[in-house]
Amino acid sequence: MSEVDVFISNYTLVDPEIYQLWVDGHSASEAVTILNNKGLGQQTGASIELIASDVLDHYRTYSLLEKLLGNPSKLQEQFLFQIDPQTRLFLIEKYYEFDDEVIREVLGKKLSSKNRKDLDEVAEKTGKPLKSCRRQFDNVKRIFKAVEELPGITTDNIKNIFYLPDELVKKYTCIAFTSCMRFETSKKKVQHMSFNSFRSCCEAMIENWTYNLPGTEYNDLEMDREFLFELRDLKILMDRDREHKHLLLVHLKPKLLQKSYIDLESNFKLYNRAILTLAMTLHRSRDMKNFFVDLSQIVDYFKQGFWTKHDFEQFLLAYAQLAGEIDPLRSSSTFKYSWEKFMKVITKCLLIMYS
Secondary structure (H helix, E strand, O other): OOOOOOOOOOOOOHHHHHHHHOOOOOOOHHHHHHHHOOOOHHOOOOHHHHHHHHHHHHHHHHHHHHHHHHOHHHHHOOOOOOOOHHHHHHHHHHHOOHHHHHHHHHOOOOOHHHHHHHHHHHHHHOOOOOOHHHHHHHHHHHHHHHHOOOEEOHHHHHHHHHOOOOOHHHHHHHHHHHHOOOOOOOOOOHHOOEEEEEEEHHHHHHHHOOOOOOOOEEEOEEHHHHHHHHHHHHHHHHHHHHHHHHHHHHHOOOOOOOOHHHHHHHHHHHHHHHHHHEEEHHOOOHHHHHHHHHHHHHHHHHHHHOOOOOHHHHHHHHHHHHHHHOOOOOOOOOHHHHHHHHHHHHHHHHHHOOO
């Protein structure tokens, strides 16, 4: 008598193209049309009915998986779907990817039910399906709620909880930071800023201005309050503006265009006061909230003087450096360090916004 070994598997097949269409918020019928227009039927000899049947089968599977995708650790541990590790990571990454233009529209806003209901406006403005906008909004809210109060480094926390790749983790960290700081992102002065512009600025702030220390009770979504309070003492530089101006004019005369140099000579007091006032008020929550609006005003001052970006950069670098030659910065390494940390971020953000 012959013996037969039988093995039954429920290995889950994932079609990357169909999964992407599902993630992008297309209905099953829309997905069938898209695939058929791409010539899938001609390439495979499959009828439109067979393509529709296959798409519906995949969509049912992905709908069941969605409950697990909301908590990726459950997807890693479950046994209902047999999925290899590489495919699991693919499913998670694609599900949590987002469109920069969609996230720009919700950046800085409260992650509330009311704003979720208003996503039809975001969908209309960006041209993205409403279902996709909701997925992206829900993912942002889910990640933010998971990490906002966790101690430690936020990028590590997101990666450990959601198994996302490094680049996507950095993006979500920027979104979480913006939400924690409640930055004003919708006023007219900052509407021109893209998501990537905000991201670059936020990364610089997280690196230089927050409790960026592993293994502590703090996390890097919180500003270093001691540092912000130290910046109030920069008022002393207002009293030394003549000395600062003289050093700048001597240093920059061979480096600036004549029109920029003349403008600096006439308006140094205005520029100096705007930058120092920003520094001295950042310890107040309402002023931190308007951080990018205030930076935009500084940018406007220099644009009104028709500065080139090159000259603007030369000014910022020299302005930061030469202040260190003025007491009390010159005689206090701690004070000088705080000034350098402040100007490192300010310089980067102003140059990004000047473009």
